[in-house]
Amino acid sequence: MKIVDLRIHPVAVSRQYATLTSGGQEGRKNPDAAPVELSYFYILEVETDVGIVGIGEISDIDPGSRMLDGSPMDLENVSAKLRSLLVGRDPSDMERLTLEVRTGGLVDCAIDTACYDIMGKSYGTSATSLAGGHLRKSVWVSWVAYIREPEAMVPEIQEKLAQGFNAFKFKVGRDIDLDEARIKLFREIGGDDLNLKLDANAAWDVDEAISFMRRLEKYNISGVETPIDKENVTGMARVRKAVDTPILEHVSTQEYALELVRHEAVDVFNVSTVGCGGIYRAKKVIAIAEAAGLNALLGSTVELGVGTAAQLALASSSWRVDWPSDLIGPLMYTDDVLNEPWEWDNGYLRVPTGPGLGVTLDPAKLESLRHTLPTSR
Ligand SMILES: [Mg+2]
Known part of the structure; x- marks a missing residue:
């Protein structure tokens, strides 16, 4: 062919x-x-x-x-x-x-x-079968809430809770007081048991990261993604040693994965098809998390339907992807290019089973x- x-x-x-x-x-x-x-x-x-x-x-x-x-x-x-x-x-x-x-x-x-x-x-057969098989019928998704005033966020959180989401990720890092106000309000609305990750998108330096993460520890944060510049791997290791909250980082190459493992800089790999250059390459990166005894989740650049289908094939066929993934595209975009509607199961996104990606344009x-x-x- x-x-x-x-x-x-x-x-x-x-x-x-x-x-x-x-x-x-x-x-x-x-x-x-x-x-x-x-x-x-x-x-x-x-x-x-x-x-x-x-x-x-x-x-x-x-x-x-x-x-x-x-x-x-x-x-x-x-x-x-x-x-x-x-x-x-x-x-x-x-x-x-x-x-x-x-x-x-x-x-x-x-x-x-x-x-x-x-x-x-x-x-x-399905792309998922080719990638390793339908280990999971649906993939655990964390709703990603971007930086807004706390009041603007309330209907968003209430809607996602009503839809069955039990994992969330907050974008943070512009203003620590605003971040804390949003997190506090979130806990008041949803209680202490919801899974909550934070993503600072490299907003902090090492000292800020340590002090801000300690300040937020009382809100039962499951992990903080990219607290500092991801190229500063030794700095990330210093942050990790100084706080109790797990550190998450985007990993798109095997070389960077090994560097993080060598420096014991992170707890969770954030891997994605878009970051690594597809399912095949991403599988190799996830295998390093697996070998190192680290967890993994799927990150996202916020994909439309075709990209989401590829991410689902990767997530559902990789046992190490056991943290909530950021596959919010089907609900964040106001439209899509697919014939098939997405199906959700209480915050879990169903994996297509048809031939190939299982979706059509x-x-x-x-x-x-x-x-x-x-x-x-
Ligand atoms: Mg991120």
């Missing part, structure tokens, strides 16, 4: 509300940072010589961002690059494909997703959501 052509559909979808993170230490100094209202995607269709078409998703593209070789993410360039890299290749040749094709995590992920979809359809949605990627945000 060979890849013979591909098509890319540029789409944009609004978020339920304009979302704001800390923006790191730099972002913290900018109180007027613009929240994200609209997210941009390239939906990829990869055609083979046997008539099977596989789908993938370049998720939540930041306008102005570039591919790994420095070239722009405009439609013409990405289409030409992918055509030159993929046409003539066997989509099941994954080890070779991941060694030879490196275009940046988001684009690599779309390629990997389309290949799993093609392989599944070709073999008459709605051509009318690709048309109505069509949107050119702007050159800057």
Whole structure:
């Protein structure tokens, strides 16, 4: 089987509300940072010589961002690059494909997703089965609440509790007093037993991280993600030794995974298809968490339906992914490109079982959501 052509559909979808993170230490100094209202995607269709078409998703593209070789993410360039890299290749040749094709995590992920979809359809089985099997029928999801005034957050939390969510993640890091007020209010609404992670998006330095995490310990925080700059691995190890709260970090390569393990810097790997460049590469990173006796969860750049299906194949087939994952795309976006509705089981997202990814594109949605990627945000 060979890849013979591909098509890319540029789409944009609004978020339920304009979302704001800390923006790191730099972002913290900018109180007027613009929240994200609209997210941009390239939906990829990869055609083979046997008539099977596989789908993938370049998720939540930041306008102005570039591919790994420095070239722009405009439609013409990405289409030409992918055509030159993929046409003539066997989509099941994954080890070779991941060694030879490196275009940046988001684009690599779309390629990997389309290949799993093609392989599944070709073999008459699900991408999840190919990734290791349907170990779980549904995946535990933590609702991600972005930085807002506490009062604005109340209906959001109440709605998610009513939908059955028992795990949450709060974006924090712009203002510790505001963070504490939000967490305190959350505990008043939902009680002390709900699973609550925090994600500071690298807003703090080592001393701030230690002092802020100690200050928040009384709220029964299950873990804090990216308290400091993730490149400062020795600093992260210092924070971890000084606090009782587990440390979570995004891990997208095997090399970085090993560095974290060597320095005993984290408790939980945050792994994702989008971060690692697809299911195949992400599996190798999760295997390091497994070997090191660490936990894992799936992070997210907030994917649309195709990307979410790939994440579910990874999560449901990996036993070490035992922490709540951040797969909120199906509820955070106001629309999707799929024919099939998502099914939830009390805060658990059901894993599709059909051939390939188990989801199909709605051509009318690709048309109505069509949107050119702007050159800057
Ligand atoms: Mg994060």
